[in-house]
Amino acid sequence: MSWLKSQLAPCLLLAAATLASADTLYLKNGIYIVVKKAEEKDANIEYWVGSTKYTIAKSAVDRIEAGNGPSKLPISGSGMVQDLTRRETAGLAPTHEKLALPTPEAPKHTEEYWSALRSRITTGDNIDNMRLAEIERENDSRATANAFFLAGVMQMQRGQVDQANGHFERAIQATPDQPNLLQWHAIALASLGRYADAAYELERATSLTPDSVDLLRLLGMARYDADRTADAIEAWKKAQELSPDTKTEHLLRKAERELRVEERSGKKESRHFTLHYQGDRTSPRLQSELLASLETEHQDISRQLGYEPSTNIIVILYTQKEFVDITEAPSWAGALNDGKLRIPIGGLSSMNLEVERVLKHELTHSFVASLGSGRCPTWLNEGLAQIMEGRSSSGVRYELSQLFHDRKEVPLPVLEGSFTRFSSLQAEVAYAESLAAVEYLRDRYGLGEISRMVESIGTGESSEQALRNSTGLDYSGLERRLAEYLAR
Ligand SMILES: [Zn+2]
Structure with a gap:
């Protein structure tokens, strides 16, 4: 999206309530802008806010409607967008079209407050990250949250959803329990296709204000988009109990039909x-x-x-x-x-x-696969997995110690590759050695250091070099230490 003039700020959304007659531009990214008047001109839409004319590419606009914004949340029928990303799970279960989450209102403050803040965080047309950092350094969490929130909204309006998302995250760090902030963050996440995270933010928001019908409706939409159909139904049902609405009723019935199909197809989702x-x-x-x-x-x-x-x-x-x-x-x-x-x-x-x-x-x-980009050696990977599952080498310590004493251990470089090539007895030894090696590293250097090792292997460092960087040991050094550790 390209804005020729982009002095827009949430005060526009605030102004919505006070405008007597107006048009509303619904953008394809889910944002809407209330304007005095909007007209098509060539490939653009020109619109007026106050006496200022702005221009936006027609391709960024979904539609223009008379009136000052949606009277209620435009849940159904509006802004249905096809999710074009091919998912790995496609074909295993039916997927449905995604619902575009409508944009919430900016928080209640005077217009002057926001325009002053807007001048403070911008240089020319651009958001100035140095100035945001300055505000952050003043350690006023409310001011920090508002500054990053405003920056986020401005970036949303420019279609810079990634940046917006980062700003909302900072705002939430400053003041974690603001339903309105969480809601905006959820909209940004949904625009990025991160529906599961969007649903999570809205779950936080609704837990703070359980009786907000609007939030419950949104939560239903985000959960629906995250393919959590049963949970979407639960949220919409709650919304319907508080304040029945035909659009929600329609979505609810549609979701219930889909759930019946989903249940036959064998798929279930949670946050991760x-x-x-x-x-x-x-x-x-x-x-x-x-x-x-x-x-x-x-x-x-x-x-x-x-x-x-x-x-x-x-x-x-x-x-x-x-x-x-x-x-x-x-x-x-x-x-x-x-x-x-x-x-x-x-x-x-x-x-x-x-x-x-x-x-x-x-x-x-x-x-480990994610942190080490799939490059973690098997001994380190299997050692960590066994530690996490709660296994300990204490039961086989004596046998292992004998093995090391007789110098019949499997050398660690051999344990870098896959264990699936081993016989079941060899595999048993390989797992036990891996566990003991990682236990030693954990006890001596801590899990955090092991995590750093895996990460550096992921960036292309060799396993032995990563080990050396974290511990000063090469493989034979680690084997000697391990022999001592097991003998204790
Ligand atoms: Zn394993």
């Missing part, structure tokens, strides 16, 4: 996961338990590694036979992670500790 399963083989209760476990584990691993992958993780549940057929995994493998978590759950009817461990182990591999 997309779960695929064979419909008649796992109960909805087990699916929910699995997702809940995965979410808890996700949180725990993020905290321990100080890192979180940016994309949704795909989990596929198999009966035992399908698992071996499809993955061609060696017979000793319990589960696999080849970018997707492939978990055999034959005969499982409810969660148990063993399944939780398996999930956490495989999930750790997803974190």
Whole structure:
């Protein structure tokens, strides 16, 4: 989108309420602008705010309507946009068109307040990040939040959604519990296609103001866009109880129809996961338990590694036979992670500790793959996964210690590659050594340092060099230390 003049600010949206007669420009990015008058001219739309004329490319405008903005949230029929991104899961389950989330109002302040702030954070037409930083340094969280909020809104109006998103994040850091800010952030996230994150922000916003019908309607839309149809239905139902509305009713019925199809197709989503399963083989209760476990584990691993992958993780549940057929995994493998978590759950009817461990182990591999860009050596990867699942080498410490004493350990460079080529006995030794090596590193240097190692391997550093940078040890040095550690 190109603005020839872009002195727009949220005060325009505020002004909406006071304009007697007006037109509204609905932009394709979900923003609307209330103007005095709007006219088509060649490839542009010219519009007037006060006595100032602005121009915007016609291609950025969805439509122009008389009146000063939507009287209620334009939920249905307006701004339906086709989601053109091909998803990995397409074909496995029906996908639906995305709903464009309508833009919220700016917070209540006087117009003078916002124009003063606007002059303060801009140089010419541009948002001046130095000035934003200046305001931030004054340590007034309210002023900081407002400045970044305004910068975010201005960037949204210019179609710079990425920058807007960053500004909203800073504003929320300054004042975390502002429903209006969370709402704007959600709109930016949805515009970036990050529907799951948008839904999460709106969940925070609705928990702060549970009786806001508008927020509940929006939450339903974001959840619907995140393919969380059942949760969307829940939010819309709540909104309908508080204040019935025909558009919401329409969406609700549509979502309920889709949910019935979805339930037959075998797919379920949560904030960080997309779960695929064979419909008649796992109960909805087990699916929910699995997702809940995965979410808890996700949180725990993020905290321990100080890192979180940016994309949704795909989990596929198999009966035992399908698992071996499809993955061609060696017979000793319990589960696999080849970018997707492939978990055999034959005969499982409810969660148990063993399944939780398996999930956490495989999930750790997803974190490591993301943090290390798929370059992490297997010993480090498997060692970390075992630590995260709660395993300890103490039970095999004596045997391991003997192995190292007799110099019959598998050398660490050999453990850089895949273990799937090993016999089951060799694999057992390989896993035990990996676990002991990472335990040693954790006890001596901490998980944070290990996380940094994986990250630097991800940037192209060799595993041994990354080890040396973090610990001063090369592989043979680590093996000597490990022999001493195990002998203690
Ligand atoms: Zn593993």
